[in-house]
Amino acid sequence: MENYTPREPRDNNAPPARRKQKKQSGCAGALLYLVVIFGIAALLSMVLLFSANDVFAFVKDNRSVTLTVPEDTTVKALSKELDQEGVIHYGSLFKLFVTVTGKDTTVLAGDYTLNPSMDYGAIIRSLRNSTGENTVTITIPEGYTIDQIREALLKHHVCSEESLDDALNTYPFKWDFLKGKTPGKNWLEGYLFPDTYEFYQKNDSAVQVINKMLNNFADKFDQPIADGAAGLGRSMHDIVTIASLVEREAQKEDEFAEIAGVIYNRLNNSQQFPYLQIDATVQYAVGHKDQLTEADLKVDSPYNTYTNKGLPPGPIASPGYTALYAASHPEDNGYYYYVAMPDGSHLFAKTNAEHEANKRKAAEAFEKASTQ
Structure with missing residues (x-):
């Protein structure tokens, strides 16, 4: 007879084996929950990032957009049009910004030149101007410095001294050719293109005024000049700097390329000619005068090309197109x-x-x- 092994009594309260499967389902649910939470957080972060970029214009296109605003246009209608024209990306956010900052709910009628690179504050300041205001035409001659341009704008009451100084020295303009440059005293020297401009007297935004000149520079630094710079192995900053030297040294246009050739000959033979010895750079350092003294030629300044080798740290004036072209296409001479x-x-x-x-x-x- 076979031995009989009695079974252990069954515990009716023991959980069924399939409950292990429920526990696994619970882990999967928790994991899915975390994925959803992280996904929502990532989405919100992206929304905040894009919104902040639109408000503060960290990385946006540089282009001019002409906008005509009819009479009695509300911010709601304007926000929609700005969105459609690509000046901003979120019309509702712009409207909310206007409401929160307590700006007017109506905008002056007129024609405006805006730029996607402008932040919301700059856009609002620009929209305070209208074609109904008095305009003034100002000619900025070739070779003018930042200080001279500033004086011309203030003389014609284009904007307040405080707002102009703030725009010139602290406003972070977003143009590609300014990347790597830090706002500060004279950081825009050479990039405010000399030309004839029309501004709204007493009512124009200083940022818009300066941006108009920068936009003009971007247009004038065209492909032939860019190609010439590339062929010479020179950066835009070098070309503008050399062009400013040519602009201040030459008085006759048929000598622009010739003088540019002299500058390049010295730069390319730095062992024999370590110093450019250009009087205009010393004038920039000590102030313009009819005759430089021996003491002037020894002034301690990075712009003194009698005591510092190579190019000065930056432009010394605003060069016109002829000087820019000469700096990128110097005459091949032995002078x-x-x-x-x-x-x-x-x-x-x-x-x-x-x-x-x-x-x-x-x-x-x-x-x-x-x-x-």
Whole structure:
């Protein structure tokens, strides 16, 4: 007879085996819950990031958008149009910004030039102007410095001194050619294109005024100039700097490329000619005067090309198109020296001996001119 092993009594309260399967389902549910939470958080982060970019214009396109605002236009209608034109990306957010910041709910009628690179605050300031206001036409000559441009704008009451200084020295303009540059005193030197402009007198936004000049520079620094710079292995900053030197040194347009050639000859032969020795850079450092002194030529300044090798740290004035083109297409000559004549032309020389002879000729010409 086989041995009989009694079974252990069954515990009726024991959970069925399939409950393990429920526990696994619970883990999967928790994991799904976490995925959903993280997904929502990521989505909200993206929304906040894109919204902040739209409000503060961290990374947006640089282009001009002309907008005509009819009479009695509300912010709601304007927000929709700004969205449609691509100046902003979120019309509802712009409307909310206007409401929260307590700005007016109506906008002056008129024609406006806006830019997607402008933040919400700059857009609102620009929309305070209308074609119904008095306009003033200002000509910024080639070779004007930031200080001279500032004086011209203030003289014609285009905007307040405080707002203009803030725009010139602290406003973070978003143009590609300004990347890597930090706002500060004269950081826009050379990039405010000299031209004739029309502004709204006493009512124009300083940011809009400066942005109009920067936009003009971007248009004028065209493909031929960019191609010339690339062929020379020079950055835009180098080209604008060299162009500003040419603009301040040359008085006759047919000598622009010739003087640019002298500058490049010295830069490309730095062992023999370590110093550019350009008077205009010293003038920028000490202030413009008729005659530089020996002390001026020794002034401690990074812009003194008599004591500092190579190019100065940046432009010394706003060059026009001819100077920009000459800086990117210099004349291929063997000159290393030039000296000014009374009529604004220059005598060029390849050797120091020739240069000394030219200096004597120039001195005699100036002396003769002074007695006439």
